Amino acid sequence: MLLDNPVRSYAWGSPTVLPELLGRAPSGQPEAELWVGAHPGSPSTVVGDGRSLADVIAADPEATLGDDVVRRFGPRLPFLLKVLAVERPLSIQVHPTIEQAIEGYAAEDAAGLALDDPRRSYHDRNHKPEMAVAVTPFEALVGFDDPAEVATVLAPSEHTDLAGAAAVLRDQDGLERLVRRWLTLDDAAAAQIVSALTAEASARREEPRFALVHRLAEAYPHDRGLLLALLLRHHTLAPGEAVFVPAGVPHAYLSGVAVEPQASSDNTLRAGLTPKHVDTAEVLRILRYQPGGAVPVPPVPGGPGLDVYPIPGVDELRLGRVRLTPGATATVSGPCLVLVLDGMATAGGVELARGHAAFVPAAEPDATLTGDGVAFTLTTALDQAR
Structure with missing residues (x-):
């Protein structure tokens, strides 16, 4: 379809x-x-x-x-x-x-x-x-960073609240206590700390953590979410x-x-x-x-030209990335979504250009997938158990 x-x-x-x-x-x-x-x-x-x-x-x-x-x-x-x-x-x-x-x-x-x-x-x-x-x-x-690392960065601050946050983060339950405090401050108190953090980030933007906060502050000035962003781990x-x-x-x-x-x-x-x-x-x-x-979810080989991204404990999702080459054929079992991100493909007889998608129903258990490009497929992890 x-x-x-x-x-x-x-x-x-x-x-x-x-x-x-x-x-x-x-x-x-x-x-x-x-x-x-x-x-x-x-x-x-x-x-x-x-x-x-x-x-x-x-x-x-x-x-x-x-x-x-x-x-x-x-x-x-x-x-x-x-x-x-x-x-x-x-x-x-x-x-x-x-x-x-x-x-x-x-x-x-x-x-x-x-x-x-x-x-x-x-x-x-x-x-x-x-x-x-x-x-x-x-x-x-994604996720909180090591509280001790954040504390090390905050400790030199001349602002009382930021330096105090460093001390809190060194306690065993300090991360939760600090997050709860920052998120429940009244607006005036939160604005004061956010202003101090923004100034600190501007002055120390050669440091990666503060450079990120400075960048976020340009997009969302005065937002108390900047305090939470300071505590999170950056991934590329x-x-x-x-x-x-x-x-x-x-x-x-x-x-x-x-x-x-x-x-x-x-x-x-x-x-x-x-x-x-x-x-x-x-x-x-x-x-x-x-x-x-x-x-992290490293892809694993699932067949010729196919990488699968397995997620332990989540049976709704099994994502595949298929590298299609002329003359090669893959099969997909419904229910399955097929999305072409590069080139073109044919899924169960339906032609798909770049950016197009199709749904393969369960009534078509072995639909063929051919073409020249890259497609993503999404089905349940229940199929893998069958």
Whole structure:
């Protein structure tokens, strides 16, 4: 099934990357995310059918998803594939577990928040494990850094609050105490510390940690998320490298283009670096304070021309990157999304140009994939167990 896939425009997106991928003129707006899937917030449309992919699946879950997937996840596509085009930093955010999502969704319903209310954080009852696979060099903040290293950087500060933060970070539970304090300060007190940090970062921007804070302050001046960014670990992924972000791990994507497979969810708890709603209480409820948190996912060979990115413990997702060459044939088993990022391909008889995507239903267990270029495939990890 050839798909027509929606693009979401956010302020942090690129005005050119996704239009170039899709082979059309830029809209003049920042275009941030290409969504390929059946999430009700922005489902793909089946070309020639007119229905959303979500409606096609709902009409015949067994044929489109297969019995195993329906038994495990219900009559819905359990995964979502995105392309991210990051031109300026995203918000610092965390994602919930399934249990936390169910609780949060119910609480916001009870509070009378409509699904499109900008104060709403929970748009479904699902968790959102996600992985970023770099297409270009890709920068991200993922997880807390070693508190002792941050303390060493802050200790020379002449500002009382920053030097005091260094002392707190050296305590056993200092990271959690400091994060909770900084995120719950009243606005005036937070503004004072953010101003001191911004000045410190400007004066010491030859140091990598402060250089990053200085750069973020230019994009988000006076935002208390700068305090949290100071505590996070900076990663730069080369093309083809990947990092998995578990529930509760704070993260922010800073620049570059990436493919992002995730469970089909739009639940995002924002902690800062954003003009959008920041749900501090909920962030503090689900945040994990252990240093680290980012899980590197090295690709492993899955067959000729195929690399697979396995994520332990997440059975919704199995991402593959296929290098297609003329004369070679690969097979894909439904339910599966196929997205061409370079060159062209034919999936189950459907021709796909660069930027095009298709859905392979479970009724086609061994669809052929041919062409000349690079395609990403996304299915469940249940297939691997069969």
